[in-house]
Each structure stands twice: as structure tokens, then as C-alpha cells.
Amino acid sequence: MTLNNKALNNTNLPLLRTSQAVVHISHGITLRQYKYWILLLHFYREAYKQVPSSDFDGTYRVSISKISEYLGYEPVKSELKADFEVLRKEPIVINILSKDGHKAQRGMGFISEWEVSSKTVGFRLPIFLEDVMKGLDDAKAIFHLLHWEIFSSFNGKYEAIIYKLCKDYVGIQRTPYMTITDFRQYVGLQETEYTEFAELNRWTISKPVKLINESIISDISVRVEFQRKGRKVEGLYFKIEPKQQTISVGALTHMAGMPHPAFAEARITIPLSEQYAYLENYSADLIQATIERANLFADDKLAKSESVNLGAIYKSAFSGKWGVQYLEQKQLQTKSQVKQKEPTPTKRKVSAKPSELAQDKKLKILEQWQALSDDLKSEYFKRAINNLPKAIKSLEVNKATLANIMDRPLLRIEIEKLFGTV
DNA sequence: ATATTGTCCGTCTTACAGTC
């Protein structure tokens, strides 16, 4: 569809296989059906990642209890079937570029088959969506970054759609321009609905935007920009800014499912909004290198028993592009096998008060942890691991030990939570 | 039964264009 083309033209992103290709589909389905679909895509993606590709036949079954877990209530069977049937029938038409570079259109349903039994739900995705899900670059994987709980907490149809649209463009801080017709199509309006712009604006633009901005759990703030010809509004786009999180970073990370792997080595939890911003601007390799470099710098300071403010270090590491040097250096090293002394990174700014607070808190937790007996430690360790979202658990089980648990941000947060509840 | 969504009406504000 047209939106997608514009997005791609504007930013010169590679065609296809980007998250945008999946996301921007105009539709007339209800919010609940839309939620199901997003959930199914999420499950599909998870399943695909866990099972080696050749063994994965494309049909995925998920227990109804798992769906209930995400939705927060148990769906009624008849309703579920009806919704899946709508998802199967509702058309998606996407403009794509075929291999020879010519434009092509493709039509499909949101899902291609479904099966509902007493305890499970099975579904298959159209081939195109399957391909997109398989081909999704990790850095672009929307479903780890998509904040399911925030999304599902919006109870307005347009609110959720606009939130999601904006969420996809936090990185470039604005959505593609769309005409009013495009917008109507995007949010799934019939010709007869909201024929007057004033009403359209009032109920499908202004109000949802206001609600998104006022929501205490929303992680973005959104502003609509109209393009006018005289007084008449011809089109619009949204401007997006990451919002200061009003709930704990730990809770957010937990809800979002997983931090991006590139941030795995980070010793403090980098807020998702920042992760987004970094991911938009730097490659995963570069991010990893930046964090590694920053860690070295921190170690260096620790060795000299200077105080270390990780939040500030990471910030200046990214803004100062420490990773670029480091990455080049690493490549050189592996090539020439010659060990060089690392250049000192550019001077660190002394700022970032909020992260100092976080640092204090971290130290407290650390003290509390060290005061525990070995038995208690392993007890907490087990419980922390168990509390992790499934996807992370399998990773952490292999990596985490009693000795390094405090260096693993997600686990530390779980421990912190456990301390809080005891 | 209640909440959400869509429509309609009335009134106020604002930007544009024409006239003086």
C-alpha cells in the first residue's frame, strides 16, 4: 500500500523485510482482532527462533492459556473463532518490489488458516508474512520491542492504532506524511464514517493523541502536524518523542519481553526508548562495540578506584562514538594480530544526575546481596531466574552464575524486586 | 447493564479574501 512506499522512499530503507513492511497494513478489523494478530505474530516469531528453520513447518500451535496470559482474560471460544475467521478473510494488499525491481502487489489474509480446539489454537501465516517474520533482522524485530502491555492497555481503537504507528517511527521521530484519505484507510474507516474533517479529527486524531500523551504508562509523546491548503487540512503526519518513563525500567524491560541482544553486555539497564534511538542510528555491532568499550573504560576507572557512573559513561560513549574506534581497532587486531594500546576515549562529561541515583540504588542492592548467606543467594538466584520472561530465561540460565548475577541487569532487577517484596 | 463508537446540532474561533 501507499503508506509503505512513502516510508521507504523517505528514508531510503531497504525494501521488504523491514518491520515496516509488516506493520503498515490498512485494515478494518476490530482492536481485539488486531491484538490477536499481533499476538500470533509474536508467537510465530518466538517459535521460529527456538526451532531450527528446517524443522519448522509453518503451523504453529499455542495453548489458550498462554493467550489468556497475554490478554489478561480467557477468550470465549466462539468469539475467538469468529475473530480468527475475520483475520483469515480480511484482505491485506501490500505494494512490494519484486526481485527485478518492478512494483508488484500482493494480496493475502492476516492469517491463512486457523484451528481452534478445546485447549489450543493453531494458525498459519500467509507465505509473505512468514517470509517477513523469518527474514526480520534482529535489529528490526518489532515484536521484542513492541510494548505489548502498553499497547493492550490502550482501550481506544484509534488510540492503539496511532500508538503503534508512532511506535514504529520513534527512531526518526516522525511518521511518513499521509493524505487524509491515506489516514482514513490506515485506521480502517468506511466512506460513510466521519465524513466531516472536524469530527474525524476530534475522534480519531485529537482525542487518541491526547490520551496517548496523558497515559502514565505510554513511553512516547505524540503530536500531530497537519498540512493545510488554506484552511483545509489535506494531510498529516505525527511527530514522536520518547517520553520519560513513569514506571520502573525493570518493569518495562520485563514487559517488553527482552532487551535487544546488542545491549546484552550493558551493566545497567538502558531504557527501551534509548535502545530504540540507538538501534535506529547505529548498527548492532557498533552498539555492542560501544558498550564493550564503555565497560573497559569503566573497568579502568574501577581499577584506579575512581567512582564509576555507568549511565553517564554509556551516554557519552554513544554520543562520542567510542564504538567506531573500538570496532575498527578490533578488526585491525584480528587482522594483523598485533596488540595495540587503546586510545583513551574523549573526555567524559560530568553530568547525569538521575543515573547517579540509579547507581546508588544499585550499590545498595549489591550490599544487600553480598550480605546474604550462600544458601539464600542460591534461593534468590533460582527465584529470579524463574521470574524472567520465558525468552530471556533460556539465555540467562546458560550465562548467569551466582558470581555474576549482579552484573546481569535483568536478573539484578528481579533480585531487586524480590528484596522489595520480602 | 455498561462502555465504546459514531452522528448530529449549536456555538465559538480562526484564517482567508474582497472591499473600502
Next chain:
DNA sequence: GACTGTAAGACGGACAATAT
């Protein structure tokens, strides 16, 4: 530049239809 008419739009509220 000031004045004025006009149309687009904002906004509050009432209410019906629909979904949950």
C-alpha cells in the same frame, strides 16, 4: 491597514447504535 462576510474547523453536549 481596517472592516466584514464566509467557510473550515474546534469543542461541548446529547443521543443512538453497537460491542463487551
